[in-house]
Amino acid sequence: MVEDPWRALAGPFVDDAYATVKGRVRTFVLHRQLMRHLPPPPATVLDLGGGAGHQSLPLARLGYDVTVLDRSEAMLARAEGRLAHEPDDVRSRVNLVRASGEAAADATGGRRFAAVLCHGVLMYQPAPEPLVDVMGQCVEPGGVVSIMALNAQTMAVRPALEHRWADALTGFDATTEIGVLGAQTRGDTVEHLSGLLQRAGVEPQAWYGVWLFSDWLDLPVGETDVEAVAAVELEASLRDPYRQLSRVFHLVGTSRLQSGQ
């Protein structure tokens, strides 16, 4: 059995990162951006590398039929734990599948979904191509693909803010870094992923930043008006030059109407 790297990261990610101001901003901003593109519920959503379901459980609450697919037993156990607090109707709309993203088409029986999400996953892959191709295979014609990826163009910012000037200097041309969870992460660009989506039969529609100021500032939860920060971050995520500086970006596309791409 392959070692589950998320066994050790599940706590820091689910309990710690999501509880920060930045974590809350991430959930809020991504959700608001996503709702600009999703068809109304009920519609089917595949959350590829969906982890504990932070992005897709809110969709199930709204009436979407959600499949959370992840290769980590530890992360799916977290999803299960979070689901246990939901009412029966929400629980009945969520299906947890343990499989690698690369095998998602088989693991979901060749089903096509109205939307395929892949948030915070590509940065842990050696290369984005296999999962982008899977997104193209799993989305129905006219359906939505939503990717959140690490921004390879802002890699100098974090080391600079941490006064690691030698790392900041190499960060300008870096494509990988040790991320906040201590794992090796890989950055992408909007342009490159847009090209890969097109190759997979998905037309890019829009891209956004996700968080900016809350990455740069120390914002203690108890002392911060999180709603006010989130409102500012949402606005920054929609416009240049702010969105270009975001540490991660959100790219949304629509599958071309012909099937069999």
Ligand SMILES: C[S@@+](CC[C@H](N)C(=O)[O-])C[C@H]1O[C@@H](n2cnc3c(N)ncnc32)[C@H](O)[C@@H]1O
């Ligand atoms: C940072 S978490 C993001 C979870 C969720 N998408 C979210 O936004 O909250 C990354 C998740 O991707 C999963 N993952 C990474 N590579 C994967 C792969 N190749 N196939 C399936 N899951 C994968 C990990 O197990 C982990 O749960």
